[in-house]
Amino acid sequence: PQHLVDVESQELCHLNDGKCDPSHRLWAGSLGHFPEGATDIHDIEKEQGSLYSMQKDKSVVKRWGKIDLSNGLAWSLHKKKFYFVDSIKYRIDSYDYDDATGDISNEKVAFCFKANNVEGAADGMTIDQEGMLWVACFGGYQVIRVDPNTGKLLQQVAIPSPNVTSVIFGGPNYEDLFVTTGTMQMTNEQLEKYPHSGCIFRVTGLGIKGTP
Template sequence: MPRLPSAPPRHGPFQVTDAVRCIWPAAAVLGEGGLWSVRRQCLFWVDILSRHIHRLDPVTGAQHSWTLDEEVSALAERRDGEGLAIALRRGPAFWNPDRPGEPPRYLCQPEPERAGNRFNDARCDASGRWWMGSMDFGCERLTGALYRVEAGGAWTRMDEGFAVTNGPTWIHQGRTMLFNDTVNGQVLAYDTDPSTGALSGRRRWLQLAPEDGVPDGMTTDAQGRVWICHWGGGCVTCHDPDTAQELARVRLPVSQVTSCTFGGADLSTLFITSARFRLDAAALAREPLAGGLFAVCTDSMGLPASAFAG
C-alpha cells in the first residue's frame, strides 16, 4: 500500500486515492516510455527489447500493439507533423501508428561510432527540443551520453560518461533539468536556460540508498514535485523539487519499476511501467505481474507531455 507523508509537504498536500492496479499484465521484458497522448486520449508505452509499441485506451480497455524491426525506447507527440516521434536504437525517428506499414524514418543518428550503444529514455522540453540519453547495451561501459535534438535533426552532445541514462524531467519552470545516472544511483541536476537549452552547473540532486534500487524514469507534476521510478526498489517516490526530500512512496508488486507518467482525462492517474528483465523462475514466481502496466489514482495532477517541434 502507498506510504503517505506524516506531515504536509512544502509543495502542497496530496493523496494516493486507491491501490495500485495492474491494468495490462503484458509480461514486458523491458517495459518503458509511458506517454499520455492528449491528442488521442490514450497511453502509449514500449517494450524495448521485444521491439513493441503498445497503446491502451483506459476508458474502453482497448489494447493494440505493433512490432518494429529494432529496439524502441521512448515516444513523443509531434507538435505539427503526423504520427509520433520515437527513439530507436540509433536515435530519433518518425513513425505513424495510423500507417503502420510504413517503416520509421530516422531523423538523425548521433552515434555511428558507438556500435555497442543504444538510445534509451527521452523527453521533450517546453520549447519542443528532444532530450535523449544513450547507454551501453551491456549496462557497463561508460559510453552513454545526453543529447539535445532540435526540430530539424541537428543534435548536440550535452554530457557523457554514463553506463545507463534515464529521464530527464524539469523543475523550477524549466530552469533546472534533472537527469538520471542510473548505475550510480544518482539524480543529477543542471542549470538550464529555457530559451537556448544551454546547460551548466552539473551537480548531484539525489543519491538513492542501495536498498532503494536505482533511479529509472521520472516525471514532474503540476505542483513541481518529482516522481521517480526505482529499478530494483519496487516503488515510485515523490520528492520536493527544492530539497529532494521524499514526500510519498507508492509500492508496487514488482521490483523493476521503469517509467511513470500522469494521464487520463484530468491527468490525475499515474501510469507506471515495469520489466521482467533477467528475472529467474523463482523471482517470477514472487512477481507474476512483472512486466505489467500499472495505474494508481491520485489527487495530484500531472502536466501534458511536451511535444517535439519536429
C-alpha cells in the same frame, strides 16, 4: 515509422529514455553494452553513454558524454532547471537550464537514493504540477515522490513488480499515474511470485496532478 537522424556511431550503444523539453527539442540519452548473461545493472560497460538533443532543424547536439546508464529526464515548471538520472549513481542530478539554447550547467545532487535509504536504482522520471519529481525505482518495487529543492523523500508507492522502469501522469485530468515495469534480470522464482511484471500499472487516488 520515419527515420529522423543517427546519433550513435558505437554499435554496442543504444538509446534509452527520451523526452521533449519545454521548447520541443527531443532529448535522449544512451547507454553502453550489457554483456551476455549480465545479471546486474553494474555489469554495463561504464562511461559509454551520452546525452543528446535534436533541434527543430533535426540537427543533433551532444550535450555531454561519459554517462553510464542514461535514464529519466524532466524539466522544472519555471523552465530553469533540468533533472537527469544516471542510474548507476543512485541519485537525481539538477542543472541550471537555459530554455532558449538548451544549455545545461552547474550540476548539483537533487536527491540521493542511498542517503534516504531508498531501495533500487533511479530509472524513468516525471514531474507533477507542484514541481515534485516522481521516480521509478528499478529493483525497488516502488515509485517515489521527491522534492528536488530540499532533497527530501515525500512519498512511496508500492508496485507489485521488482523492476519499475518509468512513470507518467495521464487520464482526462492528468490525475492517474501510469507505471511501466520490466522482467530484465528477474529469476524464475521472481517471475512466479510477481506474475504481472512487464505490465503497465495505473495508480489512482493520489490527489495530485501531473503535467501534459
